[in-house]
Amino acid sequence: MTIAQRTESVVASKEDAGSKILRHASLLSGQLQQLRMRMYPPKSEKMLRQFLTNEVSKLTSIPDSTLKLMSSEGRGPVPSRLENNHRVYTLSQVNELRELFAAQKPSDALRFLPRRREGEHLQVLAIANFKGGSAKTTTCVHLAHYLAMHGYRVLALDLDPQASLSALFGAQPEMDVGANETIYAALRYDDAERRPIRDIIRKTYFDGVDLIPGNLEVMEYEHETPRVLANRSGSGAIFFERLKLALAEVENDYDVVILDTPPSLGFLTLSAIYAATSMIITVHPAMLDVASMSQFLLMMGDLISVLNESGGQLDQDFIRYLVTRHNPNDAPQSQVVAMLRHLFGPDVLLPTAIESTAVEAAGLAKRSIYELEMGQLGRDTHKRAREAVDAVNEAIVGLLNKSWGRP
Numbered sequence: 001m002t003i004a005q006r007t008e009s010v011v012a013s014k015e016d017a018g019s020k021i022l023r024h025a026s027l028l029s030g031q032l033q034q035l036r037m038r039m040y041p042p043k044s045e046k047m048l049r050q051f052l053t054n055e056v057s058k059l060t061s062i063p064d065s066t067l068k069l070m071s072s073e074g075r076g077p078v079p080s081r082l083e084n085n086h087r088v089y090t091l092s093q094v095n096e097l098r099e100l101f102a103a104q105k106p107s108d109a110l111r112f113l114p115r116r117r118e119g120e121h122l123q124v125l126a127i128a129n130f131k132g133g134s135a136k137t138t139t140c141v142h143l144a145h146y147l148a149m150h151g152y153r154v155l156a157l158d159l160d161p162q163a164s165l166s167a168l169f170g171a172q173p174e175m176d177v178g179a180n181e182t183i184y185a186a187l188r189y190d191d192a193e194r195r196p197i198r199d200i201i202r203k204t205y206f207d208g209v210d211l212i213p214g215n216l217e218v219m220e221y222e223h224e225t226p227r228v229l230a231n232r233s234g235s236g237a238i239f240f241e242r243l244k245l246a247l248a249e250v251e252n253d254y255d256v257v258i259l260d261t262p263p264s265l266g267f268l269t270l271s272a273i274y275a276a277t278s279m280i281i282t283v284h285p286a287m288l289d290v291a292s293m294s295q296f297l298l299m300m301g302d303l304i305s306v307l308n309e310s311g312g313q314l315d316q317d318f319i320r321y322l323v324t325r326h327n328p329n330d331a332p333q334s335q336v337v338a339m340l341r342h343l344f345g346p347d348v349l350l351p352t353a354i355e356s357t358a359v360e361a362a363g364l365a366k367r368s369i370y371e372l373e374m375g376q377l378g379r380d381t382h383k384r385a386r387e388a389v390d391a392v393n394e395a396i397v398g399l400l401n402k403s404w405g406r407p
Contacts, residue, residue, distance in 0.1 A: 046170035050088035148208030158214030173215035317403035351391035358385035
């Protein structure tokens with residue numbers, strides 16, 4: 001044993017549990033920061049890849065030949081050229097094309113620019129489950145990216161103190177999110193310190209997606225609300241309305257708000273459920289996870305009863321279960337999925353989020369599958385993952401359009 005190892009052993013033997021946890025937290029945080037500095041140097045920012053003409057055509061329904069003709073004639077946004085002379089567009093330019101064609105063809109505008117119209121309500125979609133590993137954050141980021149790539153205006157709201165969603169958007173919770181910069185700033189009971197929700201919304205590198213980041217600060221709402229309820233004898237009873245009222249301030253700016261809820265059923269989750277117009281409950285098809293989801297549903301039912309007693313009323317367009325991290329070749333998983341479909345019928349989304357090395361690889365690089373270029377992974381692996389993720393998101397968008405009364 002080296003001198004350093006013996007010293008470490010002596011230090012460890014004298015540490016109490018609290019000191020050890022703090023030391024390990026500091027070590028891990030420092031290591032994560034080093035990794036982040038390697039991936040994203042101090043003056044760099046996350047950037048989104050560009051889109052080839054054929055992908056732009058699929059996203060916008062504008063024919064490939066039309067895009068090439070426009071480029072040759074100098075009409076519309078000017079694409080860049082790769083070394084092989086292929087044209088590529090930024091997502092911002094793709095959205096310029098959408099607006100251009102929507103203006104030129106008003107009768108067909110919805111096909112090019114599917115933003116919500118007058119009379120269509122803001123969709124607030126909560127992704128929920130208090131079981132870790134159910135892929136809530138992965139579902140959130142893929143849905144947010146998919147919606148933005150198809151022309152919707154999205155607000156991603158990180159209610160989880162672990163802030164994984166924020167990190168995927170390039171906002172490291174320990175370094176990039178300061179005091180009073182999370183959703184807590186808009187929900188807090190201290191009038192002097194509370195901020196308008198618009199002040200804490202950030203633009204992201206992904207055109208069409210704005211972010212309200214999270215970090216440990218959001219837990220302050222869980223600590224503060226019980227004190228308010230105890231001290232104000234009822235005047236704080238509308239705690240569950242605060243998030244809904246805050247989102248109403250920016251209602252006209254977005255088509256869809258996506259809530260990444262914390263892995264617990266506390267005041268924030270209850271506020272999210274009340275604010276939501278729809279909900280996706282993620283579930284990994286293993287018996288332990290399903291048993292946990294059963295407890296989640298029972299507890300959520302109790303919380304909703306409390307909410308109703310307090311004068312709140314849920315008004316949601318849909319609640320669906322999404323099977324995540326699914327291996328269709330795993331017989332026990334197939335049995336669990338069959339059981340869920342038997343019990344809940346069409347409330348279980350038909351497409352499932354397939355377990356994929358491509359999605360895992362993207363997550364390790366703090367990206368979604370939509371951010372990876374075809375050459376970064378095996379072509380077939382990438383294609384299968386992309387098709388599976390697309391199928392899930394298409395199903396959710398179909399539900400959103402139905403709630404808006406669209407065909």
